[in-house]
Amino acid sequence: MTTSQQSGDPLEDNDRITPGAPLDAPRLVREQGVTAPLGFRAAGIAAGIKASGAPDLALVFNEGPDYSAAGVFTRNQVKAAPVLWSRQVLTTGRLRAVVLNSGGANACTGPGGFQDTHATAEAVAEALSNWGTETGAIEVAVCSTGLIGDRLPMDKVLAGVAEIVHEMGGGLTGGTDAAYAIMTTDTVPKQVALHHPQGWNVGGMAKGAGMLAPSMATMLCVLTTDARATADQLDAALRKATARTLDRLDVDGSTSTNDTVLLLSSGASGIPVEQDDLDAAIFAVCDDLSAQLMADAEGVTKRVVITVAGARTEDDAVAVARTVARDSLVKTALFGSDPNWGRVLAATGIAPVEIDPDRISVSFNGNPVCRDGCGVAGAREVDLSGADITVEIGLGLGDATASIRTTDLSHGYVEENSAYSS
Amino acid sequence: MTTSQQSGDPLEDNDRITPGAPLDAPRLVREQGVTAPLGFRAAGIAAGIKASGAPDLALVFNEGPDYSAAGVFTRNQVKAAPVLWSRQVLTTGRLRAVVLNSGGANACTGPGGFQDTHATAEAVAEALSNWGTETGAIEVAVCSTGLIGDRLPMDKVLAGVAEIVHEMGGGLTGGTDAAYAIMTTDTVPKQVALHHPQGWNVGGMAKGAGMLAPSMATMLCVLTTDARATADQLDAALRKATARTLDRLDVDGSTSTNDTVLLLSSGASGIPVEQDDLDAAIFAVCDDLSAQLMADAEGVTKRVVITVAGARTEDDAVAVARTVARDSLVKTALFGSDPNWGRVLAATGIAPVEIDPDRISVSFNGNPVCRDGCGVAGAREVDLSGADITVEIGLGLGDATASIRTTDLSHGYVEENSAYSS
Numbered sequence: 001m002t003t004s005q006q007s008g009d010p011l012e013d014n015d016r017i018t019p020g021a022p023l024d025a026p027r028l029v030r031e032q033g034v035t036a037p038l039g040f041r042a043a044g045i046a047a048g049i050k051a052s053g054a055p056d057l058a059l060v061f062n063e064g065p066d067y068s069a070a071g072v073f074t075r076n077q078v079k080a081a082p083v084l085w086s087r088q089v090l091t092t093g094r095l096r097a098v099v100l101n102s103g104g105a106n107a108c109t110g111p112g113g114f115q116d117t118h119a120t121a122e123a124v125a126e127a128l129s130n131w132g133t134e135t136g137a138i139e140v141a142v143c144s145t146g147l148i149g150d151r152l153p154m155d156k157v158l159a160g161v162a163e164i165v166h167e168m169g170g171g172l173t174g175g176t177d178a179a180y181a182i183m184t185t186d187t188v189p190k191q192v193a194l195h196h197p198q199g200w201n202v203g204g205m206a207k208g209a210g211m212l213a214p215s216m217a218t219m220l221c222v223l224t225t226d227a228r229a230t231a232d233q234l235d236a237a238l239r240k241a242t243a244r245t246l247d248r249l250d251v252d253g254s255t256s257t258n259d260t261v262l263l264l265s266s267g268a269s270g271i272p273v274e275q276d277d278l279d280a281a282i283f284a285v286c287d288d289l290s291a292q293l294m295a296d297a298e299g300v301t302k303r304v305v306i307t308v309a310g311a312r313t314e315d316d317a318v319a320v321a322r323t324v325a326r327d328s329l330v331k332t333a334l335f336g337s338d339p340n341w342g343r344v345l346a347a348t349g350i351a352p353v354e355i356d357p358d359r360i361s362v363s364f365n366g367n368p369v370c371r372d373g374c375g376v377a378g379a380r381e382v383d384l385s386g387a388d389i390t391v392e393i394g395l396g397l398g399d400a401t402a403s404i405r406t407t408d409l410s411h412g413y414v415e416e417n418s419a420y421s422s
Numbered sequence: 423m424t425t426s427q428q429s430g431d432p433l434e435d436n437d438r439i440t441p442g443a444p445l446d447a448p449r450l451v452r453e454q455g456v457t458a459p460l461g462f463r464a465a466g467i468a469a470g471i472k473a474s475g476a477p478d479l480a481l482v483f484n485e486g487p488d489y490s491a492a493g494v495f496t497r498n499q500v501k502a503a504p505v506l507w508s509r510q511v512l513t514t515g516r517l518r519a520v521v522l523n524s525g526g527a528n529a530c531t532g533p534g535g536f537q538d539t540h541a542t543a544e545a546v547a548e549a550l551s552n553w554g555t556e557t558g559a560i561e562v563a564v565c566s567t568g569l570i571g572d573r574l575p576m577d578k579v580l581a582g583v584a585e586i587v588h589e590m591g592g593g594l595t596g597g598t599d600a601a602y603a604i605m606t607t608d609t610v611p612k613q614v615a616l617h618h619p620q621g622w623n624v625g626g627m628a629k630g631a632g633m634l635a636p637s638m639a640t641m642l643c644v645l646t647t648d649a650r651a652t653a654d655q656l657d658a659a660l661r662k663a664t665a666r667t668l669d670r671l672d673v674d675g676s677t678s679t680n681d682t683v684l685l686l687s688s689g690a691s692g693i694p695v696e697q698d699d700l701d702a703a704i705f706a707v708c709d710d711l712s713a714q715l716m717a718d719a720e721g722v723t724k725r726v727v728i729t730v731a732g733a734r735t736e737d738d739a740v741a742v743a744r745t746v747a748r749d750s751l752v753k754t755a756l757f758g759s760d761p762n763w764g765r766v767l768a769a770t771g772i773a774p775v776e777i778d779p780d781r782i783s784v785s786f787n788g789n790p791v792c793r794d795g796c797g798v799a800g801a802r803e804v805d806l807s808g809a810d811i812t813v814e815i816g817l818g819l820g821d822a823t824a825s826i827r828t829t830d831l832s833h834g835y836v837e838e839n840s841a842y843s844s
Contacts (some may be wrong), residue, residue, distance in 0.1 A: 078771030078779040078795070108767050110780075110796040148764025149797040184790070250748045254765075307821050328674045328750070328831070328840055331603075335618045336840030342570025343676075345530050350677045351502030357500040371498070374532040375571040417751055419760030 028283060028288055035175035036203035037226035039063045039266025041168035043323040047160025049103035049153055050146075052331040054101040055181035056393040059223050061128070061168055062096050066267030067139070069095035070235035074241050074259035080148075081114040082108035083258060085121065088150025095264050096139035098222050099124045099161065100182050101208070102408040104152045106144040107257040116152050117142045123161040131165045136221025143220045143260050145184055145207060170261035179205040182220055185416060196283050200227035200269040202281045206289040208256075209298045219293070221246065223285060227273035229265045236275065238263045238280040244342040245286040248318065249405045251297040252413070253326040261286075293321040294405045299413030303388050304336050307403040310395040316353045317402035320393065324404075331409035334389055341369040348393060359396030365389060373391025426779070440485060448618045451709055455613025457597035458625035458647035461485045462592035462686025466603030469582025471575055472568075473526035477603035479582040482644050483590055484518050488689030491517035492657035493563070496681030502529030502570075503536040505680060507543065508563040516654025517686050518561035519649055520585075520644050521546045522604050523579060524629070525624040528567040529679040537566045538574050539564045545583040545595040557794060565642045565682050567606055567629060601627040614713040616703050621752040622649035622691040624703045626710040630678075631720045641715070643668065643683040645707060649695035651687045658697065660685045667708040670740065671827045674835070675720040683708075721835030724756050725810050729825040732817040738775045738826035743816065745773035745827075746843050753831035756811055761804040763791040770815060772816045783819030787811060 035042050040062060047057040062069075071090040073083050089095070099120060106113045121140040128135040144152070168174055179189035184207065185340045193206040208219025223238070242261055262281065294303055311317035326329055327347035334341035341362045349358060362370035365386075369379035407413075457464050462484060469479040484491075493512040495505050511517070528535045543559040547702060550557040566574070590596060601611035606629065613627040630641025645660070664683055685704065716725055728747045733739035746752055746785075749769035755762040763784045770782060785794040787808075791801035 028434060073518070076768060078767050078782075105764070108764055108779075108792065108795055108797060110794070113796075115553040148762075148768060149792070231452045252747055254751045254768060257764075257768050257771065323696075327676055328835075332836050332839035335836065338840065340570075342527070342530055343680075345500050346498060346570060346676060346679050349498040349679065355499055357530075360500075370530065370571070372531055372532070374535075375530065379571070382812055411833055414754050414757065414831060414833050414836055417754035418760065 008397050009349055012208035015367055016220060022108055026284065028192055028284060029174040029197045030192050032193035032203060033170055033175035033179050033205040034060050034222055034337045035170045036193030037201040037224045037266060037268065039226050040203070040224045040269025041170050042171060042174035042178040043164050043167035044177035044179070045160060045164050045167055049101055051156055054268070055177070056065065057164055058178035058181040058392040059164045059176060060224065062263070062264050063265050064266055066228060066265050067096055068231040068234055068265040069093060069262065070231055070238045071141070071217060071260065071262045073240055074256055076255045076257050077253050078257050079260040080105050080144060081117040082106055082142040082144045083260060084361050084408045085117045086143065086235040086260060089138050089141055092138065094139060095262065096126055096142055097128060098141045098143060099178065101152065101157060101184050102141040102145050102148055102184050104144060104146040106161040107148040109149070112152060115226055116154055118159065119154065120157055123158050126137050126240050126251060127162050127165040137178055141262055143258070145182065145220050145258055148257060157364060158254045175203060175205065182207040185209040185298055186296055188296055190289055190296065191352055192285055193290045194285050196277065196281055198271060199410050200225065200271045200273060200382065202285050204285045204289055206293060207298055219256060219259055221289060223261070223263040223282065224265065225265050226263060226269040226277060227271055228267040229273050229278055233275055233278060234265055235262045237278045240279055241286040245283065245290045246405060249290045249293055250322055250325045284313045288393050297407045298416045299364045299410040300407040300413065301387070302390065304406045304408060305403050306391045306393070306406060307401065308393045308395065309401040310397055311400040312398040314400045314402050318404065319353050320351040320395065321402055321404040323347055323393065324393065325406035328409055334384065334407035335383040336412045339364050339369055339380060339384055341375065341379055344391060344393065345370065345373065356397065357397055361394040361396070363392040429592050432724040434778040440752050448616050450614055450616050450706060452614050454594055454615035454625060455597035455627040456482050456644055456646045457592045459623040459646045459688060460616030461648050462625070462646045463592050463692025464596035465586050465589035465591060466599035466601070467582060467586050467589055469577040474714050477599070479586055480521055480600035480603035481524040481586045481590060482520045482600060482646065482686070484686050484688050485690070486534065486688055488650060488687050489516045489518055489561070490651055490653040490656055490687040491515060491658045491684065492653055493675065493682065493684045493786055494660060496678055498677045498679050498680050499529065500678040502527050502566060503539040503684060504528055504564040504566045506536060507539045507566065508682060510564055514560065515546055516561060517563055517695070518557050518608065519546055519550060519584065520565060520684055521565045522565040522642055523574065524567050524604050524606050526572055526574045527570045527680050528566040528569040531571070531573050532672040535573060536603060540575055541576065542579055542583065547566040549584050549587040563684055565680070567604065567642050570679060579750055579834055584670055584828060596626060597625060597797070604629040607631040607720055608718055610718055613720065614710045618699065618703060620693060620694045620699065622647065622695060624707050626707045626711055626713060629768050630715050631718055641678060641681055643711060645683070645685040645704065647687045648689065648691040649687060649700060650689040651695050653702055655697055656685045656687055659700045662701055663708040667705065667712045670825060671712045672717055672744055672745040672747045673829050697709060712827060715743055716829060719829045720838045722829040722832065723809070723832050724830040726756055726813065726828045726830065727825050728813045728828060730815045731821065731823040732819055733822040734820040735823050736822045739822050741775050742770055742817065742827065743824055743826040745769055746813065746815065747828035750831055756806065757830035757832045759806040761786050761791055761806055762813065764799055765796065766813060766815065769797065777817055778819065783816035783818070785814040825829050
């Protein structure tokens with residue numbers, strides 16, 4: 001089963017950057033998320049944080065017996081209070097729960113905002129302790145998403161926390177409810193589960209549609225597994241996976257203040273996992289969630305993969321692909337289904353990498369449009385009317401290659417982002 | 423007379439970054455351009471390069487007695503053939519003429535494209551020689567603008583060159599015709615003249631509406647003066663001026679393959695100029711042309727000046743201001759007249775400069791919206807409905823300051839750029 005046939009996208013089908021990902025039998029399904037692995041419960045409720053009354057509070061709870069955890073966070077220097085908090089508690093390598101809210105990012109809210117995050121973690125710990133599981137605030141990660149700059153309505157948040165611990169469920173519903181509750185401008189929830197033939201599982205959910213250029217992490221994303229793994233194992237798998245998946249999704253070049261990816265292990269399958277198998281599984285789940293995030297990005301009408309080959313180093317390839325992926329003129333041309341390869345060359349020429357203009361080749365959807373820096377016959381007639389576009393750029397300088405997932409720049413993007421806070 | 427009351431903008435009025443530019447009596451007028459100084463003739467004709475039949479070929483001719491010249495060019499590694507040619511002929515520090523065409527950038531056209539540029543310079547030299555002024559191709563700069571990737575229709579170009587030398591005029595009409603002929607998606611021609619009380623003059627014209635993030639230069643811009651000045655004097659004045667004016671205009675972060683600014687001196691006033699006076703005059707003309715370019719940028723509905731103060735160095739201030747100016751989320755919010763200051767903070771946090779998030783302050787149009795990294799009361803109610811928006815960012819780290827001119831990201835920008843080549 002490939003992800004191409006998975007439901008959950010607003011568009012018809014779904015590309016994978018890495019169709020040859022190193023997985024044989026493991027099976028990916030999108031009907032489940034963070035509660036697919038044993039030992040996890042989750043819930044999503046409407047706590048009244050969003051004025052719309054839509055679900056806005058989620059909880060992911062690890063029943064154990066293990067509580068290993070790892071996380072990666074935004075590289076933005078302006079970090080939201082929940083990022084500062086969660087980074088701090090993660091230094092223990094241990095988490096019992098993650099509480100997530102939409103309806104407010106709690107970013108640029110000063111010491112008061114940090115106290116709100118702390119109070120939320122304390123409230124979750126108390127509620128879980130009352131519910132029967134002794135928990136400390138330092139075992140609770142907090143994630144927030146929404147508008148930057150406003151304090152959260154803490155009365156609503158704290159009342160919601162007291163309520164949500166009674167709503168936790170496993171299997172299909174708990175995780176799905178949580179995935180819904182973290183949505184902002186997302187139009188569909190994003191979740192996926194991987195069932196490994198060795199008997200352990202990975203689950204994940206993510207949100208994020210705008211301000212989407214993850215850097216060491218993306219948006220809010222919680223991954224769970226029932227494999228037995230140490231915090232170091234989780235950390236290694238998570239960093240390796242996000243560096244090549246979520247970090248290579250770039251919708252608008254804007255890295256959020258709140259980007260957070262957490263990976264929790266319950267060990268409930270009782271099955272110790274080899275690092276390679278864990279790496280491959282976490283990669284597959286992050287890769288699939290990245291594709292889902294791309295497919296539901298704000299205003300998306302085209303799912304675009306920019307692949308740079310022939311670079312001197314992989315970092316160079318990423319830098320060129322990212323520059324092209326961020327170029328407004330390339331993105332608007334793709335919105336117009338216009339094979340305007342000259343804009344791809346102009347964008348390549350301003351990448352922070354030394355190139356040889358006379359060696360550049362470009363293909364759209366496999367059709368060569370530029371060779372040795374010049375156009376080829378028929379270049380202006382290439383059909384880009386479909387929802388999926390691949391842009392392949394050859395630099396002719398080396399053997400390294402890398403891809404960035406992005407989208408077009410559409411009227412929908414402008415519309416959605418010119419009327420978000422007001 | 424200030425530029426604020428000048429006509430020529432599609433919007434109502436016009437901001438200057440530097441209201442206190444070091445000029446006392448010199449007078450700026452927009453009714454004239456490159457033929458305002460003595461010793462220059464110019465023309466603009468429809469040569470049939472554009473399918474629309476609009477004017478598309480311009481010539482600026484220096485009658486002497488001096489022929490000093492200087493130029494700055496795009497930093498894009500992918501350079502159009504006319505950039506490669508003009509950079510080469512400028513090494514002599516001497517120019518008799520500049521021929522410019524719209525309707526095609528002659529970029530990414532390989533050796534054939536370079537031969538076309540060379541042939542154009544030869545044709546101009548021959549036509550001028552036949553007309554009575556012995557001229558060599560090495561004294562002719564060539565500038566092209568339009569779609570990247572196609573060869574020029576050389577039959578039209580060469581026939582146009584033979585014709586245009588007979589159309590050259592001075593005073594009001596010649597320069598204005600030339601300014602019209604270099605337009606692409608520009609809606610108005612951009613020109614300005616400076617009359618210095620010492621008796622010498624500077625004129626200039628420019629074009630550029632998209633792919634507008636000049637780097638060492640901008641789009642196509644030709645400046646003329648009848649002051650007596652050496653090529654070295656011109657070069658120094660031009661580099662100093664463009665670094666703080668045209669280089670600080672950033673509409674969409676996309677640096678063109680064809681950016682060229684040329685400065686020619688005829689010396690026809692007979693008046694030797696002091697470097698400081700020349701610097702100030704060239705600065706004033708470049709600054710005014712930058713404001714005109716901003717005001718007519720593709721899809722513009724807001725003219726935006728991002729000023730960063732309190733930076734450690736001027737380069738840091740430019741880097742932060744440019745990052746904010748390029749941020750799609752900031753630009754779409756401004757299109758929506760939305761004082762979404764959180765996006766300004768998020769963009770500041772991803773600039774390639776070390777900042778302290780807790781010291782950042784932000785004002786919109788002089789109204790504080792963020793202090794010490796947190797929102798202030800009333801921040802969401804600031805009125806940004808006017809056509810001019812200033813964003814002031816204080817970093818609290820030092821004394822350096824710099825401004826970038828930019829625009830909003832509108833439906834008009836998306837519309838215009840999704841349907842340009844097709």
